[in-house]
Amino acid sequence: MRFTEAMTAQTPAGEPRPRQFTTSAQRFRWLTGELRAWQQEGLIDAPTAEAITSRYAVAGSGGVTNLPVRVILALGSFFVGIGLIWLVASNLDELSPLARFILVVAIWIALSVTGELTQRLVSGAFKLLSALAFGAVVFQAAQSLQVPAYRPHLLLAWAAGALLYAYARRSRGAAFVGIPVLAAWYVWQVMDASANLATFTIAVLLGSVVAVALAALHPQGWRGFGRLWLAVGAVMSLVGVFAAALPYGDDDGLPWAGALGAGVILVIGLAAAALWRSTKGAQIALGVAVAALLLGAALSLWRPFPDDMGMVPDEFTFAMWVRTGLAIIVFLAVAGGWAVVGARESLPVISVAATAGVVVFVTFQSFAVFAPIISGATLFLLVGAVMIITGVVAERARRRIGSEVTS
Amino acid sequence: MTESQTPAVEEQGTGPGAPSSTGPGERTEPGRWPGSRTWIVLGVVLLAQLLIALLAVLPQLSPRVSGTEIQLRVGPVDPIDPFRGAYVALRYPDLPDTSSIDDRDTDERGLAFVPLIQEGDVWVGGRIQRTEPDGLYLRCNDDDWLLRCGIESWFVGQSEARAIERDMLNSGAIATVRVDRWGNASIVGLEPDDS
Numbered sequence: 001m002r003f004t005e006a007m008t009a010q011t012p013a014g015e016p017r018p019r020q021f022t023t024s025a026q027r028f029r030w031l032t033g034e035l036r037a038w039q040q041e042g043l044i045d046a047p048t049a050e051a052i053t054s055r056y057a058v059a060g061s062g063g064v065t066n067l068p069v070r071v072i073l074a075l076g077s078f079f080v081g082i083g084l085i086w087l088v089a090s091n092l093d094e095l096s097p098l099a100r101f102i103l104v105v106a107i108w109i110a111l112s113v114t115g116e117l118t119q120r121l122v123s124g125a126f127k128l129l130s131a132l133a134f135g136a137v138v139f140q141a142a143q144s145l146q147v148p149a150y151r152p153h154l155l156l157a158w159a160a161g162a163l164l165y166a167y168a169r170r171s172r173g174a175a176f177v178g179i180p181v182l183a184a185w186y187v188w189q190v191m192d193a194s195a196n197l198a199t200f201t202i203a204v205l206l207g208s209v210v211a212v213a214l215a216a217l218h219p220q221g222w223r224g225f226g227r228l229w230l231a232v233g234a235v236m237s238l239v240g241v242f243a244a245a246l247p248y249g250d251d252d253g254l255p256w257a258g259a260l261g262a263g264v265i266l267v268i269g270l271a272a273a274a275l276w277r278s279t280k281g282a283q284i285a286l287g288v289a290v291a292a293l294l295l296g297a298a299l300s301l302w303r304p305f306p307d308d309m310g311m312v313p314d315e316f317t318f319a320m321w322v323r324t325g326l327a328i329i330v331f332l333a334v335a336g337g338w339a340v341v342g343a344r345e346s347l348p349v350i351s352v353a354a355t356a357g358v359v360v361f362v363t364f365q366s367f368a369v370f371a372p373i374i375s376g377a378t379l380f381l382l383v384g385a386v387m388i389i390t391g392v393v394a395e396r397a398r399r400r401i402g403s404e405v406t407s
Numbered sequence: 408m409t410e411s412q413t414p415a416v417e418e419q420g421t422g423p424g425a426p427s428s429t430g431p432g433e434r435t436e437p438g439r440w441p442g443s444r445t446w447i448v449l450g451v452v453l454l455a456q457l458l459i460a461l462l463a464v465l466p467q468l469s470p471r472v473s474g475t476e477i478q479l480r481v482g483p484v485d486p487i488d489p490f491r492g493a494y495v496a497l498r499y500p501d502l503p504d505t506s507s508i509d510d511r512d513t514d515e516r517g518l519a520f521v522p523l524i525q526e527g528d529v530w531v532g533g534r535i536q537r538t539e540p541d542g543l544y545l546r547c548n549d550d551d552w553l554l555r556c557g558i559e560s561w562f563v564g565q566s567e568a569r570a571i572e573r574d575m576l577n578s579g580a581i582a583t584v585r586v587d588r589w590g591n592a593s594i595v596g597l598e599p600d601d602s
Binding site: 088089090092093105108109112113116117134137138139141142143145146147148149150153154156157160161164165168169193 | 440441445448449451452456457459460461462464466467468491492494555559560561563564565567595
């Protein structure tokens with residue numbers, strides 16, 4: 001059966017015109033090339049090809065997306081939002097604490113209303129700004145009432161408000177503020193309250209699985225939000241495994257075991273729900289996050305380092321060397337996993353975070369552990385060589401599979 | 408940056424499968440005033456956000472509304488909070504020292520109640536307790552090395568913070584604190600100690 005029998009180029013009368021999607025110039029070129037080929041083969045007719053082509057617009061070519069404008073609006077919004085929070089921090093003496101609070105609330109409401117009155121990119125910028133301004137509201141309230149300094153729950157209030165606004169108004173800009181602030185609060189709260197490195201590590205890794213599972217649970221229409229959760233989950237995963245690999249000892253067991261147990265149950269439930277209804281890409285991301293959790297937790301709990309020991313390789317036991325070597329392999333594997341997820345999901349920010357993580361990790365390890373035995377340069381050469389060999393082998397395998405498929 | 412990396416200013420509704428930016432069943436056309444549903448949703452969301460902000464500062468708001476006013480002697484240190492600017496960090500010589508075993512009933516840590524007793528013009532704290540005492544008391548936390556009762560910071564302009572610190576190093580200071588019936592406390596004033 002030809003496509004022309006199943007597909008009509010005409011939009012049926014009375015039905016709304018199909019929405020136009022944006023795509024990259026490269027993808028658009030590929031699509032039009034394929035459509036031409038199908039047309040020549042007689043699979044589809046010209047009106048059908050034209051109807052399909054008309055559904056897509058190249059980003060930045062007069063379509064709905066204009067990258068330079070988006071970037072400048074995003075940057076401008078961040079500058080204004082951070083400036084507003086800074087204004088709160090400058091503690092304007094000329095106004096009373098109540099007057100300052102009312103002023104900041106008025107600015108925040110004005111930004112939120114402007115976000116509704118403007119369109120598309122400008123609306124998005126104002127909604128992002130509204131989410132940032134809500135942070136200024138929280139901090140001004142805290143300052144007006146003399147809430148003591150360095151209280152992480154203020155970040156939680158900011159994140160909760162920003163996320164509520166983001167989901168209620170379907171603003172990815174506001175979620176772009178709310179999700180990282182929530183992650184920052186979680187890491188700060190865990191760091192503030194946890195008694196040792198193992199507790200911190202496991203709590204951060206549990207948080208990363210929750211973020212990745214939440215990403216997978218977002219329906220297709222909310223994919224933009226899911227991608228933000230995924231990016232934050234990947235960064236938390238890298239932070240957790242980095243902390244797990246640190247070669248320091250804790251003698252006080254695992255404080256907070258009850259809370260961590262509850263976290264594990266929550267994570268299992270969320271991960272199961274996410275697996276049940278997710279795509280293959282999301283399952284891979286979830287697999288990387290869960291593997292990072294399991295390996296990171298195992299490394300955290302296995303610390304054959306005495307509490308008072310400095311990093312003196314002469315005093316290293318065999319178990320310490322095995323643990324240090326495994327920690328490097330685990331970090332490289334997890335970072336590699338996230339780089340693959342970033343590439344698969346077209347989220348370069350994850351791949352960049354994974355790459356930067358590897359560089360920072362290897363640098364840290366070379367100074368913290370290996371410096372007295374082999375130089376940092378040698379470790380870099382070694383790790384780099386292993387990664388290049390792995391890449392070459394993987395590329396050869398990919399080509400072989402490709403040639404087998406095409407032959 | 409690529410399309411996928413710049414979600415900050417583009418609303419849902421512009422990508423594959425994305426919903427309308429104004430919610431189901433409603434679409435804002437250029438130049439059109441948003442419908443009443445948009446304003447109702449926005450109003451409810453902003454109100455909920457404001458409640459979240461107030462909830463975050465409730466332990467300081469409640470004593471300001473319904474608390475009893477007391478005076479405590481203080482000694483200062485001067486740091487900066489990156490989000491909220493300059494402040495004077497306060498320590499209270501008449502409240503228990505959590506590092507001293509004499510000021511503690513047990514080795515237990517966490518929620519701590521400090522009973523308040525009036526001595527002349529100022530109030531002083533008794534030993535840390537784990538159950539709510541009778542009379543006026545402070546609800547604190549001694550998980551850290553420092554006892555935290557919600558009155559450890561006094562936010563002022565940067566130059567004023569320095570001046571207060573200088574004055575206090577010479578003469579000490581008296582903090583005016585409001586305490587509600589649940590032990591929540593909020594600092595409302597800071598004056599040099601003239602006594």
